[in-house]
Amino acid sequence: MSPRRREAGNWSLIGLLVGVAIILVLVVIFVGPGTKVFGGAGSTEGPPPRKDGVGETVIGRSKAAAEDVVCRDQLRQIRMALTMRGPDEQATSISELRLDPKFSNCPFGDPYQLDATAQTVTCPHPGHEKY
Numbered sequence: 001m002s003p004r005r006r007e008a009g010n011w012s013l014i015g016l017l018v019g020v021a022i023i024l025v026l027v028v029i030f031v032g033p034g035t036k037v038f039g040g041a042g043s044t045e046g047p048p049p050r051k052d053g054v055g056e057t058v059i060g061r062s063k064a065a066a067e068d069v070v071c072r073d074q075l076r077q078i079r080m081a082l083t084m085r086g087p088d089e090q091a092t093s094i095s096e097l098r099l100d101p102k103f104s105n106c107p108f109g110d111p112y113q114l115d116a117t118a119q120t121v122t123c124p125h126p127g128h129e130k131y
Contacts, residue, residue, distance in 0.1 A: 031058055051127035052108065067107040071123055072131045074103050078112065078121045092116045 047061070055064035081097040091097055094104050094114050105111050110125045123131055 052125060054108075068128070070107045071125070071128055074106075075112070075121060075123060075131050078103055082119050082121065090116060090119055094121070 049056075050061075050064060052064075055061035078094060078097065078099065081099060082091060085091060085097075091114065093116075094112060095101075097103075103112075106123050106125045106128065108125045110123065112121050112123055114121050122129070
C-alpha cells in the first residue's frame, strides 16, 4: 500500500500556527507592543494627545497627521496666491483668489480666516495655530 499523500490545498496545523506567529511578530514590529491599533485596550504610553482630541488609535493618528499636512499645504497655497496679487489688489475673501472651493476650509471642516487688512490667512482648528 502506498503512503497517503497530502493534497496541495490542505494546510497543516503547524503551518497555520507558523503563519499566525509571523503575522503577530510583524504587527508588534510595525505597531509596537501595548499600543491601541483599532481602539482596543493598551498602555497609556505613547505620543501625547492632540489638542483637537482626534486620532486616539494608530490609524486615527496617521489619518489626522495626513489631514494636518493637507491643511498646511492649502494654507501655503493660499498665502502664495495672496503674495502674487499686487499691493493695490487686496483680497477681502478667499473666494476672490479664484482657487478651488476646497481651499476655503480646513480638512477638519473649519473655514480658514482671512485678515483682509494684514492679508494673512490662519486656520482656527486646535493645533493648527502654528501653521
